[in-house]
Amino acid sequence: MLKVRDLKVHGLEPISFDLQGGDVLVVRGPSGSGKSLLLRAIADLDETSGSIFLDQMSKDGEAAGHWRTRVRYLAAESGWWLERVAQHFTDLAAARLLGGDLALEGKLFDSPVAHLSSGERQRMAFIRAIEDEPAVLLLDEPTSALDEEAGQRMEDKISALRKSGVILIIVTHSNEQASRLATQVLTIKDGAAKVVSA
16 A cells, blocks of 8 residues: 655645555646656655655655655656666566566667657657666656557556556556546646545
């Protein structure tokens, strides 16, 4: 279970919610409302007040690196720090299998990152985020650079992760995607956040 209590994110009133394994919380709100800041705060990437627990583990009681192995944030545009795609994976064979699920050709893993399209980079970053099986995934516009077919494959993989018990928090501007994926919806408006069942 992920428990968020009185989490204070810049520009937002304190936020509290609980998520069980398999829950998908979709975060909605206008651009600039604080959606990405909320995800970054849960991932312990920015300084915040309040408390967050994953099962019995407190964010503040763990080294940041350990927390982020369990609670993984995937930005809309992820960073790449090495030249070639394959260098970013610990288990390249497993990554290639996941790539097949997302319509990524195996040869792309041998390419320089700079040769990938934005959609290919987005799917590769998703594989990188899930390869070590985090308990919580924080996804910021995970299909924004994808065409319809690739976006559907990504949603299928997200649904499979949900069924396996992963907790997901997803920022999306798509009403249709929100309705397909959400078990709960957190709406941010004028600095206030409200959680409702989907």
